[in-house]
Amino acid sequence: MSTSSTENHEPECSADASGRTGLSAWRALHSHAEAMRGVTLQKLFDADPERCGALALETPGLYADFAKNRINGETLELLFDLAEQCGLRQKIAAMFEGQKINVSEDRAVLHTALRAPREARILVDGVNVVPEVHQVLDKMAAFATNLRNGQWTGHTGQRIRNVINVGIGGSDLGPRMACQALRAFSDRGLRLEFVSNVDGAEFTEATRDMDPAQTLFIISSKSWHTLETLTNAATAREWILSGLGGDNSAIARHFVAVSTNTHGVTEFGIDPENMFGFWDWVGGRYSIDSAVGLSLMVAIGPENFTEMLGGFHDVDEHFRTAPLGRNIPVIMGLVSVWYNNFLGAASQAILPYSHYLAHFPAYLQQLEMESNGKHVTGSGEQVDQQTGQVIWGEPGTNGQHAFYQLLHQGTKLVPCDFIAVIEPLSDLGHQHDLLAANVFAQAEGLAFGRTAAQLREAGSPKDQIPHRICKGNQPSTTLLLDRLDPRSLGTLIALYEHKVFTEGVIWDVDSFDQWGVELGKLLAGTIAEELTADEVPSMDHDASTAELVRRYRSGRGRGSTG
Numbered sequence: 083m084s085t086s087s088t089e090n091h092e093p094e095c096s097a098d099a100s101g102r103t104g105l106s107a108w109r110a111l112h113s114h115a116e117a118m119r120g121v122t123l124q125k126l127f128d129a130d131p132e133r134c135g136a137l138a139l140e141t142p143g144l145y146a147d148f149a150k151n152r153i154n155g156e157t158l159e160l161l162f163d164l165a166e167q168c169g170l171r172q173k174i175a176a177m178f179e180g181q182k183i184n185v186s187e188d189r190a191v192l193h194t195a196l197r198a199p200r201e202a203r204i205l206v207d208g209v210n211v212v213p214e215v216h217q218v219l220d221k222m223a224a225f226a227t228n229l230r231n232g233q234w235t236g237h238t239g240q241r242i243r244n245v246i247n248v249g250i251g252g253s254d255l256g257p258r259m260a261c262q263a264l265r266a267f268s269d270r271g272l273r274l275e276f277v278s279n280v281d282g283a284e285f286t287e288a289t290r291d292m293d294p295a296q297t298l299f300i301i302s303s304k305s306w307h308t309l310e311t312l313t314n315a316a317t318a319r320e321w322i323l324s325g326l327g328g329d330n331s332a333i334a335r336h337f338v339a340v341s342t343n344t345h346g347v348t349e350f351g352i353d354p355e356n357m358f359g360f361w362d363w364v365g366g367r368y369s370i371d372s373a374v375g376l377s378l379m380v381a382i383g384p385e386n387f388t389e390m391l392g393g394f395h396d397v398d399e400h401f402r403t404a405p406l407g408r409n410i411p412v413i414m415g416l417v418s419v420w421y422n423n424f425l426g427a428a429s430q431a432i433l434p435y436s437h438y439l440a441h442f443p444a445y446l447q448q449l450e451m452e453s454n455g456k457h458v459t460g461s462g463e464q465v466d467q468q469t470g471q472v473i474w475g476e477p478g479t480n481g482q483h484a485f486y487q488l489l490h491q492g493t494k495l496v497p498c499d500f501i502a503v504i505e506p507l508s509d510l511g512h513q514h515d516l517l518a519a520n521v522f523a524q525a526e527g528l529a530f531g532r533t534a535a536q537l538r539e540a541g542s543p544k545d546q547i548p549h550r551i552c553k554g555n556q557p558s559t560t561l562l563l564d565r566l567d568p569r570s571l572g573t574l575i576a577l578y579e580h581k582v583f584t585e586g587v588i589w590d591v592d593s594f595d596q597w598g599v600e601l602g603k604l605l606a607g608t609i610a611e612e613l614t615a616d617e618v619p620s621m622d623h624d625a626s627t628a629e630l631v632r633r634y635r636s637g638r639g640r641g642s643t644g
């Protein structure tokens with residue numbers, strides 16, 4: 083197995099002593115990785131009966147089992163050395179202090195302030211931001227309460243029964259994931275829908291059979307410039323107006339906005355009174371605790387939302403204060419770097435054994451891949467090692483009948499995060515026991531596999547034995563929650579936020595910008611004009627793209643030859 087340079091996209095510059103690969107801890111980890119190649123999980127367990135206790139950590143409501151990872155004490159020590167040499171502890175402090183660690187945008191990164199207690203003091207440019215945070219939370223709580231108890235009615239005086247969050251990326255994935263995760267805590271009299279895609283199919287399906295008189299839209303966009311959201315918002319306005327007799331005053335009762343852009347919101351026609359603000363120091367993918375969580379607060383109520391913030395805050399404190407060796411998100415991040423940069427893992431699977439967490443892998447895709455998919459360091463130099471994790475996954479047990487075959491018998495190293503829950507949320511406790519049996523069984527099976535000797539003993543036909551062998555040694559971490567509730571969801575999300583932060587520090591990237599997303603937006607603007615122009619446009623594309631545009635125009639009955 084090769085090490086940090088396994089992918090097709092090699093950095094343009096070679097590793098030099100000023101980059102991460104020049105650090106003594108980096109070089110030591112390389113040598114250690116060589117030594118660990120033949121060391122299987124079976125050997126690691128056989129060698130150390132204390133391993134499980136030594137490699138498990140707890141935080142309220144959650145047990146993190148790292149034992150089934152291809153690491154030993156030395157691996158961890160070297161990873162902690164690397165963290166020290168990369169200044170992880172100083173960078174954690176800098177984030178919590180509100181220093182402008184989002185260097186390419188010259189912004190502070192303070193999602194942790196969103197869940198700070200009322201009495202906390204966190205300064206950005208000399209101003210304590212905590213009172214503002216709580217002002218917005220209070221305004222959200224008043225609105226959510228009025229909507230839930232029927233005091234906020236629609237234009238015709240009818241009670242609101244449907245709430246549709248319109249937003250994309252960070253303005254969609256968090257509340258969408260959490261509304262599903264916390265359905266058991268939701269007001270079942272309210273129907274929550276999410277519309278993100280510019281594909282009109284999503285809007286059409288979400289609003290099918292809905293009564294506009296009973297429907298409220300939350301238009302959520304940090305920038306208020308996002309094509310998908312503004313397009314869907316305009317469609318929503320048309321839908322409300324045509325459903326309610328074209329009276330513009332209906333907008334005030336059927337639209338609220340979540341944004342940092344008061345001007346854009348006002349221009350759209352939403353009263354700034356009905357706008358819930360946030361700040362440029364909240365990144366989109368870190369915004370679920372801000373006003374972006376409004377749809378979630380409407381669904382679960384302000385008290386549950388506050389509980390969730392408590393879970394986040396507990397982990398913030400843990401991340402900020404626990405020594406590296408006891409710090410769960412630090413270890414999650416470092417173990418992830420170990421596989422990515424030293425053992426050549428191609429991707430990382432997120433496998434929640436809870437149907438309520440069905441959207442959690444998609445949420446983590448943005449969190450991880452938009453944060454750490456970067457090719458330059460904070461100071462704009464080409465990185466000298468692989469950055470970013472490819473994240474994917476599905477809830478168990480469904481995934482077992484789809485892609486686990488590759489995990490058990492394929493040739494790829496795919497570290498897995500299993501997320502399991504002890505207490506069932508439904509009355510079907512016996513099914514929950516089966517679910518739990520499966521998650522523990524999968525982690526065990528992936529780690530230790532099934533040998534030829536075991537198969538022979540079980541009476542497998544001789545010619546089938548090679549096909550049936552599972553080599554094992556596929557590593558995993560298991561996060562075991564006492565129960566899935568607002569607090570533990572906060573805990574879980576915050577662990578991953580800080581895991582991603584840890585990785586970003588090791589890779590020396592700005593985890594809080596996302597310039598790469600801009601290119602697609604720019605090109606789509608040009609192509610949208612070409613697709614819809616009356617006259618055949620003159621195009622400046624590569625031959626492949628130009629042909630696709632021509633064929634599309636032709637298929638839509640528009641001129642395609644010039």
Ligand SMILES: O=P(O)(O)OC[C@H]1O[C@](O)(CO)[C@@H](O)[C@@H]1O
Nearest residue numbers: 251252253303304305308366599
């Ligand atoms: O909330 P906005 O400004 O509409 O942006 C939505 C999303 O678009 C991005 O800027 C790029 O995809 C994300 O970072 C962000 O979460």
